[in-house]
Amino acid sequence: MNAWPDRRILDLFGIALPILQAPMAGASTPEMAIAVSEAGGLGSLPCAQYDLAGARKALEQVRAATKRPINLNFFCHTMPKPDQAEEQRWRARLAVYYRELGLDPAMPFPAGGRTPFDAAFCALVEEMKPEVASFHFGLPEPALLQRVKASGAKVIASATTVREAQWLEERGCDAIIAMGYEAGGHRGNFLTDNPSRDMTRQVGTFALVPQVADAVKVPVIAAGGIADGRGIVAALALGASAVQIGTAYLFTPEAKIPAYHRAALKSAADDDTMVTNLFTGRPARGIANRIMREVGPLSPDAPRFPLAGGGLIPLRKVAEAAGSGDFSNMWAGQAARLGVEMPAGALTRKLASEALARSGR
Incomplete structure (x- = not known):
């Protein structure tokens, strides 16, 4: 010592x-x-x-x-007060994914955070x-x-x-x-x-x-x-x-x-992470996945922390049941390869x- x-x-x-x-x-x-x-x-x-x-x-x-x-x-x-206009923008941005996975884009968002x-x-x-x-x-x-x-x-x-x-x-x-x-x-x-x-x-x-x-x-x-x-x-x-x-x-x-996160960590390259606000509303670094690539890692449509997470929960559950991390946060730093x-x-x-x-x- x-x-x-x-x-x-x-x-x-x-x-x-x-x-x-x-x-x-x-x-x-x-x-x-x-x-x-x-x-x-x-x-x-x-x-x-x-x-x-x-x-x-x-x-x-x-x-x-x-x-x-x-x-x-x-x-x-500090937990922000829900904002209807903010939620509607997020719903509109995620609607295409809800429909693709057989979900109702108007369904209530679960509580996240x-x-x-x-x-x-x-x-x-x-x-x-x-x-x-x-x-x-x-x-x-x-x-x-x-x-x-x-x-x-x-x-x-x-x-x-x-x-x-x-x-x-x-x-x-x-x-x-x-x-x-x-x-x-x-x-x-x-x-x-x-x-x-x-x-x-x-x-x-x-x-x-x-x-x-x-x-x-x-x-x-x-x-x-x-x-x-x-x-x-x-x-x-x-x-x-x-x-x-x-x-x-x-x-x-x-x-x-989960298994998909472990697999992503094992194969991560030095430039495979992004800073994103999609999963919670605040910037966080994780391994890039489908929604980060398609929506863009930092979106003005994501509600304030931690309200953004609720909208992704239904998508995440369906994808994870199929073994996919397309809509899930996989937090990792830039040194994952080590x-x-x-x-x-x-x-x-x-x-x-x-x-x-x-x-x-």
């Missing part, structure tokens, strides 16, 4: 390896978090994929299996006392944030620009995740009126990390495009104290993803040993 040159994250979280498992709502499992934490990294539970009862059950499962530190991750979004952080989740944090609480799309309102900090949890959050990193530090974050454009899943940007439009200005990981490290005093965690020891060494050399890795963990048996199939604990240890070997330690 003494081989790591920057121990700030290790000491802050009480972990042995500077590797955080990205939460990855929809794909991460308690089993994955347990394996990563037991290996010496920081396992994460994505609470946005659960209701309150589900989050409690998942955390209880983790706590029963490991005494190592754990991260609870939350989305900080992710659970935002609220007072009930805050009470869960206070009760269960995770070592780390992480946030995406900014931070909770100040009163809730202070309650999280008072529980003893270390607070971290994602930044996609230097300005966002400074904003997070000013509000008391203990460390900041510098999330580059290469990362899979939802972009963490929040200081913008139009996240989809601002994708043209997104910064890559290895340009963003040193600029954030220079701009803030708290430790920086690099995320995006890191899937092996080489990426870890590069991130640490640029000023990061640790890395957050997501896509590489999708290759593990602990990841809860993924290796192995258990999450073994992967964590392998990543660390590779990084130490490459750094000559």
Whole structure:
């Protein structure tokens, strides 16, 4: 453990390896978090994929299996009010696919979306006392944030620009995740009126990390495009104290993803991912599929986050029943081609040993 040159994250979280498992709502499992934490990294539970009862059950499962530190991750979004004109535009855009699959284009859209952080989740944090609480799309309102900090949890959050990193530090974050454009899943940007439009200005990981490290005093965690020891060494050399890795963990048996997603990951080339707003209404990187190619990855017709997802649920169910991911999100970062199939604990240890070997330690 003494081989790591920057121990700030290790000491802050009480972990042995500077590797955080990205939460990855929809794909991460308690089993994955347990394996990563037991290996010496920081396992994460994505609470946005659960209701309150589900989050409690998942955390209880983790706590029963490991005494190592754990991260609870939350989305900080405000649910928008449904807009009839917005919905009608989305219906019109998707109607051709509904008819093709034998569905009624006028059928009610199922409810879609992710659970935002609220007072009930805050009470869960206070009760269960995770070592780390992480946030995406900014931070909770100040009163809730202070309650999280008072529980003893270390607070971290994602930044996609230097300005966002400074904003997070000013509000008391203990460390900041510098999330580059290469990362899979939802972009963490929040200081913008139009996240989809601002994708043209997104910064890559290895340009963003040193600029954030220079701009803030708290430790920086690099995320995006890191899937092996080489990426870890590069991130640490640029000023990061640790890395957050997501896509590489999708290759593990602990990841809860369908067969078509696993197949797409195995065959993904370096340029097979796109940033799209079709599946939720916010930009997120995933492996390109039919609807992304035909509609265009960033559509002005997609409703606001997370309302866009409801319109795709009926299409996804029909396609998935036939083994197709034509209408399903397959989140992945640009380094998917570097993924290796192995258990999450073994992967964590392998990543660390590779990084130490490459750094000559």
